[in-house]
Amino acid sequence: MRFDEFQAYRQRQLEEGAPGSLLDAAETNLYRALAAIRPEPPVGTHTVYRCDLARAWLRRFELPEEWSRRAMVSRGVRHGLGVVFRQLHDERARLWLPSDVYPVYFELAHAAGLTPDAYPTLPAPVLPDAQAEDRPEYLLIANPTKPLGRCLSEAECDALIAWLEGAPGRRLLIDAVYDLGAPFSAGTRRLLGTGRAILLHSVTKGWLWPRTFGVVLLGEGDAELAAAFRENAPSQEQLRIAESLLGEHAGTPGRVADELAVRAQRLLDRLPPELRAAILEESLTSPGNYFFPVDIPAETLQRDYGVLALPASVFGETAWQGSVLTSLSDTFGS
CATH class of the missing domain: 3.40.640.10 (Type I PLP-dependent aspartate aminotransferase-like (Major domain))
Incomplete structure (x- = not known):
């Protein structure tokens, strides 16, 4: 399934399912998720080299x-x-x-x-x-x-x-x-x-x-x-x-990393223990990460756990049958 196809599928699942019946762990738009942190553009017309x-x-x-x-x-x-x-x-x-x-x-x-x-x-x-x-x-x-x-x-x-x-x-x-x-x-x-x-x-x-x-x-x-x-x-x-x-916003990447750490923990807290244990270990300790691969097909996650995840195929051609959870949806936001 390509990325655009999955986005349409995801939207249908979220709209048609009963409220709270599906945990959305498939948001990928970082800018929408963290819009409140994005610095405003500067005011001025001076020349920058x-x-x-x-x-x-x-x-x-x-x-x-x-x-x-x-x-x-x-x-x-x-x-x-x-x-x-x-x-x-x-x-x-x-x-x-x-x-x-x-x-x-x-x-x-x-x-x-x-x-x-x-x-x-x-x-x-x-x-x-x-x-x-x-x-x-x-x-x-x-x-x-x-x-x-x-x-x-x-x-x-x-x-x-x-x-x-x-x-x-x-x-x-x-x-x-x-x-x-x-x-x-x-x-x-x-x-x-x-x-x-x-x-x-x-x-x-x-x-x-x-x-x-x-x-x-x-x-x-x-x-x-x-x-x-x-x-x-x-x-x-x-x-x-x-x-x-x-210059003025040198600390923004740190704020982004902190917010992503909070969201990642909230995602992990919502997962059943066996699913959390299936996440590839290194992704749990990487600063600023919001991608969490699991060696479980996305169809299985949705059917057995009520978790909407990204099939690995949305990232390109792959023989791997696993899927990827993300922590960007509003469910995990501040």
């Missing part, structure tokens, strides 16, 4: 300020990936995407003229073992990753580094948009330390401002990509919003 925002972003995440030449300002992760994917097409690069995380990854790749390969992440990432080719090769990984609802483990980082070392033309693309902490997670920092990773981040989740501002942290040898970003900059209005978010 991208270089200043890049340095502010680096300081926030405790990264070296001398990396500012490599910190490309974007309009968010989607925009950043679109620019990167067009460059990969020009390089005739091979691209690996997670098949069951975010269908938009594939939409952006196809729009750039790429035909990506896929690898699964549910119920745990399984990296491709295909033989290296004589061309650039990129693998996209999200960290933290949805819908697993957790950061990469040390062993998974070991496997990614081993994949990189399998060929000199291999690189990583790290989507860190779900990382609400500062600095970034230990795994992300370790992968950046290989010198063979491009990091993408934005204010979408931590500040609840989608498609506004982000940073793509390039490697030393990505001069052509740097030029592409400089030619495709955010508007002054978007830059002023970013300045306000990183």
Whole structure:
């Protein structure tokens, strides 16, 4: 079942069922759920410079300020990936995407003229073992990753580094948009330390401002990509919003994480013990998480427990028969 199909199904179930008969654990709209926390846009018409925002972003995440030449300002992760994917097409690069995380990854790749390969992440990432080719090769990984609802483990980082070392033309693309902490997670920092990773981040989740501002942290040898970003900059209005978010509203990601922790606990408190015990353990301890995978089909959860959950298929192609609970519905709100 695709995402749009499931949303229509979910709406029918909630409208047709008796009040309170179905626990809605399938809301995915973070912005609607946490609308009260979202900062207001700033008032003003002053000029904001991208270089200043890049340095502010680096300081926030405790990264070296001398990396500012490599910190490309974007309009968010989607925009950043679109620019990167067009460059990969020009390089005739091979691209690996997670098949069951975010269908938009594939939409952006196809729009750039790429035909990506896929690898699964549910119920745990399984990296491709295909033989290296004589061309650039990129693998996209999200960290933290949805819908697993957790950061990469040390062993998974070991496997990614081993994949990189399998060929000199291999690189990583790290989507860190779900990382609400500062600095970034230990795994992300370790992968950046290989010198063979491009990091993408934005204010979408931590500040609840989608498609506004982000940073793509390039490697030393990505001069052509740097030029592409400089030619495709955010508007002054978007830059002023970013300045306000990183400055006046620096504490918003912490508030978002706190509210999500409260909602997660309320979800867990409503679940029967056997269902709570079925949740993949790592997702229970990941800060700011609202995805909770269980190795039980969504149909079984609804029939046997009265819980409406997301089938794994809404996140993309997957052979896993489990489902994902979320803690965003108004039932779990403050």
